[in-house]
Amino acid sequence: MKKRLLAGPIVLVLGAALTVVPAATAQSAAKPYTLWYDEPAPDTNAGWEERSLPIGNGAMGATVFGGVQAERLQFNDKTLWTGGPGVADYTYGNWDAPRPGALEAIRQRIWNEGGISPNDVLASLGLKSDTPRHRRFGAYQSFGDLRLTFPGLTGAPADYRRELDIARGVAGVSFTAGGVRHTREYFASAPAGVIVARLAADRPGGLTFTAGIAVPANRSATATAAGGRATVKGALTSNGMRYEAQVRVLGQGGTRTDNPDGTVTLTGADSALLILGTGTDYAADYPAYKGDDPHAALTARVDAAAALGYARLRHGHLTDHGRLFDRVRLDLGGSLPGDPTDDLLARYGKDAAPAADRALEQLFYQYGRYLLIASSRPGSLPANLQGVWNVSEAPPWQSDYHLNINLQMNYWPAEMTGLAELAQPLHAYVGGLREPGRVTAGQMYGADGWVAHHASNIFGHTGAWDHPAYFFPESGAWLSLQLYDHYRFTLDENYLKRTAYPVMKEAAQFWLDFLQTDPRDGRLVAIPSRSPEIGPTTAGAAMSQQILWALFTDLREAAGLVGDGEYATRAARVLARLDPGLRVGKWGQLQEWKEDIDDPAETHRHVSHLFAVHPGRQISPRTTPELAQAAKVSLNARTDAGTGWSKAWKxxxxxxxxxxxxxxxxxxxxxxxxxxxxxxxxxxxxxxxxNFGATSGMTEMLLQSHLGTVDLLPALPASWADGRVSGLRARGAHTVDLTWASGRLSEARLTAGKSGPVEVRNAAFRGGVRITGERGGPVVHTRDGDTVTFQARPGAVYRIVAVR
Structure with missing residues (x-):
């Protein structure tokens, strides 16, 4: 049973104008894109993880707990990391000393034995699990807490509500205490680069509080307060990284006091504006990754935001956030009841309430888009394992960049759901791995090009991780594919030439050196090779081969587009000899290894050998039905169980x-x-x-384009019999709106992104189709079964209706 006692800690999200709904009217005022709760999140790590509400501007993040007598804004800056070049003997993951012959010895053992223990691979490469190496790698850090205490608030408040409006990127808390209505509104402004809060009381002079910044103990810290500005600065003990946080407290009425302990008190105010900013001396510049002291730039940023004032900060934030969020609308026929979100989630699928279930699915879909908007903006680092939010000094998996699916999955929904520019941090990050990745390729493998392994940090860690589950040099190739897919969605030729193609070409150069001829059949294979986190180390594991098939297929196409005939030819020659990693095994499964050794009882969460299904494009029921059936056999054997990200991939x-x-x-x-x-x-x-994988998967149910055809409602479930969606993006730079009823497409509107033929598919087209242009005139087309083709003009809108 939930406790209704509201005295306790709160996390503050510094924010935008929020329309606060009193509890008395909450039942009639449910908003389709709002998470809300009738109690605070507990001020514990579990409370942070399970119940706090996130806001972010890409570079900074914060979480809202919603306490009453005490608020805590736990905040982050994606550049605050331990480890890296500031730590003695940091090697970027490479060998401490060359090991000539090590790779050749591993390969010979695999050829002789068929498959060897991953531990033996690490031992041969001179990699073993040791605490110093992990310490040198570092971890993403909690920056600190903005603590607010309200001495005049006593007793249990009434009409409490804590909410996050993801359509506006605004969080808030409201309640009544001592006859005074208190409202707190919070947002993270990307245009201003700060987190903003507005605190107010509906009785003149009814707001009194003290604000201060607290930081973890793993760093030096000096706290000062002057002119209503609380500042904490120092350096991390681990690597000497300099950091600084500032919060300015601006009161409407009342008296402000700067305290000797570095806090600021505002007494008897009507309202207050708080502006929080952070900075470090990190710079994305290999090999030092060191920039200027953050003080001057941070002070200028905080002061510029303060000069704008609340109304302009709010307007700038709402305009910026809405420009992104409003691009896609999804209606599955859901209707939110006036219940708290945690209660709605607890009842999902249990109460035969399809309208409420569909509403939660709609909210969950848009929440994935919201989290990407909040954790990845141009100019910032990419979203990590926790986006931008982290409460710990020792977070799970270092809250790092896992490159054997997790970072890629973070960006699966970006292109499809109208957020393509939010992938810029990923593209810049991958480009930044090339320079250290060249060192790793040369030192560890004697190869040209660049390589990255299963995990990285913000300090160019491209070497192998010292854990037997995580030998995965295919990471760089996979990341390259993601960059090329951005081109396929946008058709931005300048991006292809300047950003994607150089990364792809150099990744391929590594594999041109790394690939070996399998003496058994003459095919090119990756060796050593492993299916992530499972099985032996072999030659030509299925996932490795599928990734490389995609890399050289994309490279051949991209080289032709940029006029690099030499590499188009080289890619074609590799593809002619490359093992594709596609085999049907003895129990009908898609084989995970080149050898038919799959265990039908294995239920591991990784189903990596299905890369060719998604995000790859080698396998589809439309093009390779036998292989698609084998993929189903493998998926059924693995079962529907798994961790959250695994379910999302499925x-x-x-x-x-x-x-x-x-x-x-x-x-x-x-x-x-x-x-x-x-x-x-x-x-x-x-x-x-x-979260990101689920939003991607829901989009794939409604629209697919990876095979070159715009496939409308390809996997519509019976539960979504009626609905509409607008703003989805298809490869070819097209925008698609869909409406359907009783499981049948009613209408599609396609805004063409290029001139030339466009193929569109839907099962209903078998009975005929009508296509009209912007002025209602008929558009000439051809039909082949369920697929229609017509000539498009860039920017033109086409209405496509199946004839019953």
């Missing part, structure tokens, strides 16, 4: 396999067993890729 798999009901079943499982009360995904613990 949603995408089943959508690509055109089974909408199975994809929806996985979505339901994720909501019921892998989603926390604040709708964060849990591995466990909290890991944000499951």
């Amino acid at each position: 949603i995408n798999f089943w959508a690509r396999l055109l089974d909408g009901d199975r994809a929806h079943k996985l979505l339901s499982d994720q909501l019921q067993t892998s989603t926390l009360a604040n709708l964060w995904d849990t591995h466990p613990p909290f890991q944000i890729d499951g």
Whole structure:
């Protein structure tokens, strides 16, 4: 049973104008894109993970607990990391000393024995698990807490509400205490680069509080207060990284006092504006990753935000956030009841309330888009394992960049759901791995090009991790594919030439050196090779080969587009000899290894050998039905169980396999067993890729374009019989709006992004189709079964209706 006692800590999110709904009217005022709760989050790590509400501007993040007598804004800055070049003997993950012949010895053992222990691979490479190496790698850090105390608030408040409006990017808390209505509104402004809060009381002079910044103990810290500005600065003990946080307290009425302990008190005010900013001396510049002291730039940023004032900060934030969030609208026929979000989640799938269940799915879908808007903006580092939010000095998996699926999954929804520019941090980060990755390629493998392994930090860690589960040099190749897919969605030729193609070409150069000829069949294979986190180390594991097939296929196409005939030819020659990693095994499965050794009882969460289904494009029921059936056999053997991100990947798999009901079943499982009360995904613990993967999978159920055809409602589940969606993006730079009823497409509107032929598919087109242009005139087209083709003009809108 939930406690209704509201005295306790609160996390403050510094914010935008929020329309606060009193509890008395909450039942009639449910907003479709709002998470809300009738109690604070507990001021514990579990409370942070399960119930706090996140805001962010890409570079900074904060979480709202919603306490009454005491508020705590736990905040982050993505550049605050331990480890790296400031630590003695940091090696970027490379060998401390060369080991000539090590790679050749591993390969010979694999050829002789067929498969060897991953531990033997690490031992041969001179890598073993040791605490110093982990310490040198470092971890993402909690920056600190903005603590607010309200001495005049006593007793239990009434009409309490804590909420996060994801459509506006605004969080808030409201309650009545001592006959005074208190409201707190919070947002993270990307245009201003700060977190903003407005605190108010509806009785003149009814607001009194003290604000101060607290930081963890793993750093030096000096706290001062002057002119209403509280400042804490110092350096991390681990690597000497300089950091600074400032909060300015601006009161409407009342008296402000700067305290000797570095806090600021505002007494008897009507309202207050707080502006929080952070900075470090990190710079994304290999090999030192060191920039200027943050003080001057931070002070200027905080003061510029203060000069704007609340109204302009709010307007700038709402305009900026809405420009992104409003691009996609999804209506599955859901209707939110006036119940707190945690209660709605607890009842999901249990009370035969389809309207409420569909409403939660709509909210969950848009929440994934919201989290990407909040944790990834151009100019910032990419979203990490927890986006931008982290409460710990020793977070799970260092809250790092896992490159063997998790970072990639973070950006799966970006292109499809109208947020393409939010992938810029990923593209810049991958580009930044090339320079250290060249060193790793040369030192560890004697190869040209660049390489990265399973995990990285913000300090160019491209070497192998010292854990047997995590040998994965294919990471750089996979990341390169994600960059090329951005081109396929946008058709931005300048981006292709300047950003994507150089990364792809140099990644391929590594594999041109690394690939070996399998003496058994003459095919090119990766060796050593392993399916992530499972099985032996072999030659030509399926996932490795599928990733490399995609890399050289994309490279051949991209080289032709940029006029690099030499590499188009080289890619074609590799593809002619490359083992594709596609085999059907003895129990009908898609083989995970080149050898037929798959265990039908294995239920590991990784189903990596289905890369060719998603995000790859080698396998589809439309092009390779036999292989698609084998993929289904493998998926069924692994079962629908798994961690949050694993369930999310399986949603995408089943959508690509055109089974909408199975994809929806996985979505339901994720909501019921892998989603926390604040709708964060849990591995466990909290890991944000499951949120992003679920939004991607839901989109794949509604629209696919990876095969070159715009496929409308390819995996529509029975539960979504009626609905509409607008603003989805398809490869070819097209924008698509869809409306359907009783499981049948009613209308599609396609805004063309290029001139030339466009192929569109839907099962209803078998009975005929009518296409009209912007002025209502008929558009000439051809039809082949369920696919129609017509000539498009850039920017033109086409209405496509199936003829009954």
